[in-house]
Amino acid sequence: MVPTTSSPLRVLVxxxxxxxxxLLKLELDVEGYDVEVASDGATGLIRAKTSPTPDLxxxxxxxxxxxxxDICxxxxxxxxxxxILMLTGHDEITDRVTALDAGVDDYLVKxxxxxxxxxxxxxxxxRADSFSGPSSSNPVEEELRVGDLVMNTRTRDVSRGERSIQxxxxxxxxLNFLLRGAGRVLERQEIMHGVWGENFYGDDNLLDVYIRYLRQKVEEPEAPTLIHTVRxxxxxxxDTSP
Known part of the structure; x- marks a missing residue:
């Protein structure tokens, strides 16, 4: 059953x-959710932004x-x-990457x-309920740096040397997770849990895809390699520079 709360969780389908x-509305009603349905993207977008906004x-x-x-x-x-949980008939890695980059939290293939x-x-x-911002006694660093790679976590700006990285x-x-663990070997499952959440059901091949994307954007031919594979x-x- 749905976790107990002071009022039913609102789900927008x-x-x-x-x-x-x-079928979804019937099942979600039985599980104790408060369900609203939109049959097109425009209506869904309006209802997603209308107060009270949905919980899921x-x-x-x-x-x-x-x-x-587009809607996401x-x-x-x-x-x-x-x-956001996306329902899709697309099951290729590239499709999953597209969905996650759009801001989807998880996806389910039909x-x-x-x-x-x-x-x-x-x-x-x-996962959403357990999130809490940093306390004043344990502030998150605004700037993370390894070599000439710099991330400003307040503005989300990333640069290497004089080059801005999008x-x-x-x-x-x-990259944020790798920077916070800089200098030590991070296991694949540890990274997956840290970036996608402990309850993420996706294929861990996604990690290899994103590591490849990061290397293409972060690494430079004449500069020291920063992201290393531990087979x-x-x-x-x-930073492996002298």
Whole structure:
């Protein structure tokens, strides 16, 4: 069942498949959620931003007016951090990367079991509910640096030397995690948990994809290598210059 709260969790379902939305609404009602349904992207976007905003969003990739990717990007551009679970028939690594970069928290490939969908909703809610900002007694560093690679966590600016580096949301999260663990070997599972969350169900090949993207943007031919592979274990970020 849904975690106990003072009031039912609000779930917005954005999908144009009537039979699926009716089934989801029935199941979510039984589980104790307060459910609202939108059959197109424009309506879903309005309801996602309307107070009270939903606690969780289930968003289909293919909608009659906009793609779920477009809707997710617009939701995130508006500053909303509501956890989003994307339903999709796309199961390629590149599709998963596209969804995660758009701001999706998790995705579920059709066809799926209702038990798995409920488990993922609970996991997303636990992760969002457990998040808390840094306390004054344990402030997060505003600047992270390894060699000439610098990240300003307040402005989210990243640079190497005089060169500014543009990163996607997940690329930034991954580099942030590597920088905070700089100088020690980070195991693959540790990185996956730190960047995608302990309850993320995705393929860990995503980590290799994002490491490759980071290297393409961060590394320079004439400069010391910063991101190193520790075969069979994970990765380490360190400055190897003399």
């Amino acid at each position: 954005v999908d144009d498949e009537r039979r699926l939305t009716e 969003i289930i968003l289909d990739w293919n909608l009659p007016d906009f793609s779920g990717i 990007q617009r939701i995130r551009a508006g500053g909303l951090t509501t956890p 066809p799926f079991s209702l038990d798995e969908l409920m488990a993922r909703l609970r996991a997303m809610h636990r 990163l996607s949301v997940k690329e930034y999260d991954l 069979g274990v994970g990765f380490i970020l360190r």
